[in-house]
């Protein structure tokens with residue numbers, strides 16, 4: 001079945017369950033799914049029930065789409081995402097973005113937990129993603145291009161909306177939350193980087209490293225969506241401190257920064273809704 005046909009089936013199923021059109025999509029990364037718990041009058045659809053959706057396997061990911069109102073906006077929130085390292089193709093990883101796009105979502109707020117590469121970063125920092133480096137060795141758009149979905153050669157020169165980044169920056173300032181800005185590099189994982197790879201990432205211009213986000217952003221840009229990316233710096237990347245790195249540390253820091261993350265996302269959404277009005 002073509003991606004378009006699969007998308008159509010997922011959209012039909014979702015539309016039979018919701019009564020509003022979401023304007024904004026949220027992709028909530030490891031430990032950051034709590035934001036979806038704040039959605040008013042939520043309609044919750046489990047990934048396993050949506051035609052064409054893969055099923056999430058990683059710890060800390062609920063695996064459901066939550067629809068409803070958040071800070072005055074109709075949102076579609078992915079509570080849990082799909083990763084390349086789980087064995088899914090990049091087409092599968094990005095299928096939910098295609099579905100959101102087809103539902104009418106015009107902007108995407110993507111979040112993740114990431115390792116800090118920039119020496120100025122501290123665990124617990126939040127970073128607005130200004131740009132990315134695709135280090136996956138693959139691209140979700142490889143294969144036949146469906147011109148109805150987007151162009152064969154999409155421009156990536158402003159993949160991350162400067163306008164949305166400015167709103168998030170101002171939201172952080174108003175809340176007195178320390179905010180960083182930088183370039184996110186996506187590696188496949190699931191192994192964390194070696195210290196040598198982290199030095200390489202820094203030389204190449206990365207400020208943070210992670211295992212997600214980039215495929216979703218590429219597909220969102222292909223489909224003409226505006227993108228805001230926020231990384232939660234859960235740890236300093238391998239070799240930067242004299243200690244090993246663990247998923248538990250990542251989850252631990254993410255839960256500590258949850259409060260700031262929630263405040264920042266809600267204030268950013270509120271400001272976007274104001275601009276929309």
Ligand code: HPA
Pocket residue numbers: 113114115116192193209210211234235236237238245250
């Ligand atoms: N590397 C890659 N992915 C990550 C990291 C890291 O250090 N921390 C959280 N996700």
